[in-house]
Amino acid sequence: MADDLLLCLPATIDPSLLLGLSQAGYRLEQIDVEHLDAAPKQLLAALVSARGGLSVGLDTCRKLRATAEGTVPILLLVNQVDVSSLEHTGEAFDDFAILPTSSAELIVRLSKLTIGRGAAGKSVLVTYGPLKINTETYQAAIDGRVLDLTYMEYELLSFLASNPTKVFTREALLSRVWGYEYYGGARTVDVHIRRLRAKLGEEHASLIETIRSVGYRLGQPSWAT
Amino acid sequence: MADDLLLCLPATIDPSLLLGLSQAGYRLEQIDVEHLDAAPKQLLAALVSARGGLSVGLDTCRKLRATAEGTVPILLLVNQVDVSSLEHTGEAFDDFAILPTSSAELIVRLSKLTIGRGAAGKSVLVTYGPLKINTETYQAAIDGRVLDLTYMEYELLSFLASNPTKVFTREALLSRVWGYEYYGGARTVDVHIRRLRAKLGEEHASLIETIRSVGYRLGQPSWAT
């Protein structure tokens, strides 16, 4: 599986770790906390290094939690010396690994964090604008109003919201939402999109855009607004 | 804080680790998985060593999950060599530490695992709305009316109430309520759900919701914005 992984760390990290992660299919992006708001929305998890001192690392964690991406799982990298200081840091971070660590350990911890019920399993919340999706409770809401969706409607909306502003062809949606072995007409997608728009309400029906002769897309890229 | 900590491990573990834990206020008790049912109910977390081989350790985890204490947090101790094999082990354990580890690391991981739980470990009283469950007396009540539940009915309701608003597939319920080594039809869950709804009374039958083609869920999530 290829997932996005945001990195919030100084350049002092061992490059072999990054190599191992990218080989495992993680797409890495190094970014500063300050410019996080401009980050890609497909953010899966954040790596924070406390090598520059534990207090600095924890500070970064809190800043992360304060942003719009506050629900993103945070994996903290700490030195052995600082471990005992972690005890009463509350929920500033979700999990931690002790340096020097291995990419194997990071991969396992990351997969646990993003599965939902992991070491400190958080409910996985997908949000895009007024749209909120809770993958644990299988509920979606817009403007706080809970949407009464069927299974396929939920799956489709959930997938689109997980990859916002990205255009998918009907065939791509059929294979990724319905399943690879699906043999059905592509027009099925249209009907589901239609029902989704109806349930989103007139106000937010335009959240799902039609890209003529290409496919569908949820949300608009930030520069187009 | 002084908490109970159950140990499920061979005698090969480093004694200094145990010393550090007990100095931190954890009350330790070494116990075999087979005799777990006779364990004190204030069980907070379980340490499982995979030093005797990863498959053995994972087996112990699954046995733990199969017992009545199936929801207890499990911290697995593994060798560095086995880390990469942990990736697709699902929910067999909650967190892990790589040997040789330190008591400081264990303390932090344990406190993270048990956060939110009562000081005495698994909270004795589980409540959700009008539903009250006393895990000490094995009694459940709704609106003050005591429910006359069978063993499985109680276990199922108790598990659902311990994870309210979360959706579980029938397979997940079979694994976590019935036990990992259960080989039975998934429709069994339906029947128990039906009996539970009947005993909850017409008024509260809707407390357990059916998520079509997914599974069941107790209660509706509150969309805290």
Added chain:
DNA sequence: GGCGAATGTGAACGGCGTGTAAAAAATCTT
């Protein structure tokens, strides 16, 4: 503006998941 292709729309069919009940099997009780 006209034509064709792509998409929106509504309705209808049919499969499949679930509710329900009862039988069968397993477990506990006496």
Added chain:
DNA sequence: AAGATTTTTTACACGCCGTTCACATTCGCC
């Protein structure tokens, strides 16, 4: 060992919802 209780299996009916089709509408292109 026999009966009672609990659990599991099996069977069937119903209703939702995913799919498909026919038709209407819109869009792009010349």
